[in-house]
Amino acid sequence: MRFVIIGAGRVGLRTARVLREEGHEVTVIERDERKADRARDQGFTVVVGDGSREALLEEAGISEADALGALTGDLNVNFTACMIGDHYGARTIMRIDEAYREGIYRKYADEVDEVIYPERLGAIGAKNALLGGTIRAIADIAQNLQIVELTITNGAPVNGYTISELQLPADATVLAFGKRGQPLEIPNEDLSLEDGDRLVVLADFEVLSDVRQLLVGENPDLAAANAGAGGVN
Structure with a gap:
């Protein structure tokens, strides 16, 4: 399967590694150059930039992806990326960092397939x-x-x-x-x-x-x- 992971921080990079170890193809989007370099050093294909931009998602292969994991610490980026991913037919997983927001996003973001809260x-x-x-x-x-x-x-x-x-x-x-x-x-x-x-x-x-x-x-x-x-x- 093919996956696009947005965010090469602790959660995103660990998720990418697990997916790759299971034989899947993973492309990472990261706007921080230092984190992007770290992901490259670990052998990942990396697209540098804002994961909420459709052009960048297209460059990362969203049109062929089976799923998109929006795993940054920025809720707005994650939400927007998932809306774009849904448009392209990918399964969408959105990370949140504050538990009280989960009910809000579940209510208003029907296009998101799964909401995850790593701290939980x-x-x-x-x-x-x-x-x-x-x-x-x-x-x-x-x-x-x-x-x-x-x-x-x-x-x-x-x-x-x-x-x-x-x-x-x-x-x-x-x-x-x-x-x-x-x-x-x-x-x-x-x-x-x-x-x-x-x-x-x-x-x-x-x-x-x-x-x-x-x-x-x-x-x-x-x-x-x-x-x-x-x-x-």
């Missing part, structure tokens, strides 16, 4: 390290929804239950299940929940505390504290 993704990783091995946040879906992976412990109230016997709060749903040491798969209602098994759950933040108590066996105070830290906003 980094915070999820930090939170996982803090929570330890039995609870892992996978993604924040919305202001009130999170996907988490929880590992059943010996102290969990549901240890020994089957999937069909598991009764989660109304605002929580099991998405996947994996026996200890095995890949995640669609839940089988007859499988039992045992120490080391994993459940992937979509849950409202309001019920995360209850979900943690059931599946991990946390005491109510700790579960409530962890659930309160659940949203990365």
